[in-house]
Amino acid sequence: MGSASTLEPPEGRASDPDAPSREITLTGQIEFAGRSEPGALRVVAADEVIARVIPANATGADPAPPTITIGPGLRFDEPSSMLRATAGGCLRVADRRVWIDQTLHIPGQLDISIGNIDFPHGDVRIDGNVADLLKVTAGGSIQVGGAVEAAELNASGDIRIAGGILGRDKGRCAARGSIHCRFAENATISSGGDLVIAEESSHSNLASAGKLMIGADAGFKGALIAGRASAARGLSCRVLGSHAGVATFVEAGTDAELVALWASAGPRSQDLRARAKQIRDQVGPLMRNQKHLTRDQKEKATELLYKMDEYEAEAEQLMKAVRARYAKVSPHLCPEVQVAEMIYPGVTIRLRGVEGTTTRALRGPLRIVREDRAGFRAVVLVTEQGIKIALPSTIVPDPLKAIADAMQP
Amino acid sequence: MKILLVDDSRTMRSIQRKVLESMSAGADFTEAADGVEALAAIAAKGKFDLVLVDWNMPNMDGHTLVTRIREKDKATPLVMVTTEAEKQRVLDAIKAGANNYVVKPFTPETLSEKVKQTLEKCAAKAA
Numbered sequence: 001m002g003s004a005s006t007l008e009p010p011e012g013r014a015s016d017p018d019a020p021s022r023e024i025t026l027t028g029q030i031e032f033a034g035r036s037e038p039g040a041l042r043v044v045a046a047d048e049v050i051a052r053v054i055p056a057n058a059t060g061a062d063p064a065p066p067t068i069t070i071g072p073g074l075r076f077d078e079p080s081s082m083l084r085a086t087a088g089g090c091l092r093v094a095d096r097r098v099w100i101d102q103t104l105h106i107p108g109q110l111d112i113s114i115g116n117i118d119f120p121h122g123d124v125r126i127d128g129n130v131a132d133l134l135k136v137t138a139g140g141s142i143q144v145g146g147a148v149e150a151a152e153l154n155a156s157g158d159i160r161i162a163g164g165i166l167g168r169d170k171g172r173c174a175a176r177g178s179i180h181c182r183f184a185e186n187a188t189i190s191s192g193g194d195l196v197i198a199e200e201s202s203h204s205n206l207a208s209a210g211k212l213m214i215g216a217d218a219g220f221k222g223a224l225i226a227g228r229a230s231a232a233r234g235l236s237c238r239v240l241g242s243h244a245g246v247a248t249f250v251e252a253g254t255d256a257e258l259v260a261l262w263a264s265a266g267p268r269s270q271d272l273r274a275r276a277k278q279i280r281d282q283v284g285p286l287m288r289n290q291k292h293l294t295r296d297q298k299e300k301a302t303e304l305l306y307k308m309d310e311y312e313a314e315a316e317q318l319m320k321a322v323r324a325r326y327a328k329v330s331p332h333l334c335p336e337v338q339v340a341e342m343i344y345p346g347v348t349i350r351l352r353g354v355e356g357t358t359t360r361a362l363r364g365p366l367r368i369v370r371e372d373r374a375g376f377r378a379v380v381l382v383t384e385q386g387i388k389i390a391l392p393s394t395i396v397p398d399p400l401k402a403i404a405d406a407m408q409p
Numbered sequence: 410m411k412i413l414l415v416d417d418s419r420t421m422r423s424i425q426r427k428v429l430e431s432m433s434a435g436a437d438f439t440e441a442a443d444g445v446e447a448l449a450a451i452a453a454k455g456k457f458d459l460v461l462v463d464w465n466m467p468n469m470d471g472h473t474l475v476t477r478i479r480e481k482d483k484a485t486p487l488v489m490v491t492t493e494a495e496k497q498r499v500l501d502a503i504k505a506g507a508n509n510y511v512v513k514p515f516t517p518e519t520l521s522e523k524v525k526q527t528l529e530k531c532a533a534k535a536a
Contacts, residue, residue, distance in 0.1 A: 287514065290494060295465060298492040299418055301514030306424045309517045 073100025253335025356391030444469025
């Protein structure tokens with residue numbers, strides 16, 4: 001039999017090695033395709049040939065021929081005696097049992113001895129830390145039992161880090177789902193869902209298409225200090241800024257992906273529509289007086305009408321992604337920041353077209369909102385008693401307004 | 410689907426082609442700049458499933474082309490696409506054997522709608 005892996009089977013996944021019903025037992029030896037080293041991780045793709053089963057000696061001389069148990073994720077092709085993966089995942093070998101696991105489990109640290117992980121088939125679980133400069137990519141979620149140093153994590157699902165992220169200005173975490181970690185320092189983090197930091201974020205670049213919550217649970221410091229933070233569905237923390245007045249920038253109520261889509265498609269789409277309108281204005285009068293047009297003018301008018309149609313189709317195609325994203329996110333955008341305990345000077349808050357900066361410390365709880373009435377637009381801090389304190393504010397471009405206008409038929 | 414586009418304007422043939430490509434993916438297009446080239450294309454490639462014909466062309470105009478095609482082929486859908494908008498002209502084209510008539514300037518929607526109508530009518534007649 002090929003060498004047994006020292007990796008242990010994980011608990012409770014669909015490919016549970018103790019799951020009885022899908023296992024078959026064969027008599028014989030197993031010869032793995034490719035190299036198989038003790039402790040080596042082997043990621044296989046669906047339909048990949050894993051091994052050949054060499055039948056036990058047919059003379060029956062051996063009263064106890066060796067057996068192999070084939071677990072989930074594999075099928076045995078009798079005519080060719082080949083074992084083939086039915087699903088992509090991590091090939092597991094232990095105690096004369098072979099199966100495919102759709103969770104990749106690293107029982108200790110992820111460091112240079114193991115190297116980068118690229119596991120498109122499911123979740124990645126790392127019990128220890130993730131060392132500097134390593135990269136982990138998962139088709140599912142990533143779970144880290146320790147801390148993440150200056151590494152790069154990318155998950156199609158969620159990311160959960162029991163420790164913190166010590167980015168050293170190089171570390172990046174990106175997830176399509178939510179991200180949870182204990183703290184973030186000099187890191188870049190972006191989440192398609194909520195971003196939840198238990199203790200503190202400092203000098204980091206945070207972007208959430210959901211809510212950004214720092215210190216949501218009691219007993220945690222909940223500080224957001226320096227760096228930039230933006231959250232489409234609102235932001236909450238216990239302490240915002242630092243008593244030293246270090247510049248901190250926060251933004252709420254704007255979806256970064258929507259703004260980026262608009263930036264790439266919007267101006268071009270508007271230009272095309274303007275050109276189409278120009279043609280319509282030019283050809284319209286001619287169409288009403290077709291009888292007086294020469295043959296060449298009629299042909300030219302047809303060309304222009306076709307061009308107009310092309311411009312409009314292209315403009316609509318460019319706007320398709322913008323429309324889809326706008327429909328998805330706009331009902332949930334929340335331009336509001338909540339500070340439970342204290343806000344310090346030097347914090348700039350941008351809320352959809354207006355930006356204000358704190359000049360002194362104020363105790364919470366505070367709700368920070370945008371006020372827009374009768375020519376007055378400002379960022380306003382609202383105390384628990386309902387007292388409003390307007391920050392010195394400036395009007396800034398609001399990309400969402402341009403997008404909303406473009407969504408009108 | 411085999412389509413023959415007959416027009417002395419390359420731009421016009423290009424517009425017609427693009428409109429019809431969006432209606433019929435994988436269509437096989439042949440272009441001719443006048444009636445003489447069109448008849449040569451028919452002789453070389455056999456019957457087409459759709460022919461679009463301009464009226465005013467050098468060497469052989471569209472009306473003559475339609476008449477000549479109909480001498481041997483009563484079934485192929487023929488659509489006249491032309492600047493000639495007078496009622497008598499339309500009647501002359503239909504009498505010669507055109508199945509439908511599109512007046513320039515036309516929008517892409519108008520051309521596709523008329524072609525669709527023509528193909529449906531001819532298919533119903535053939536059934």
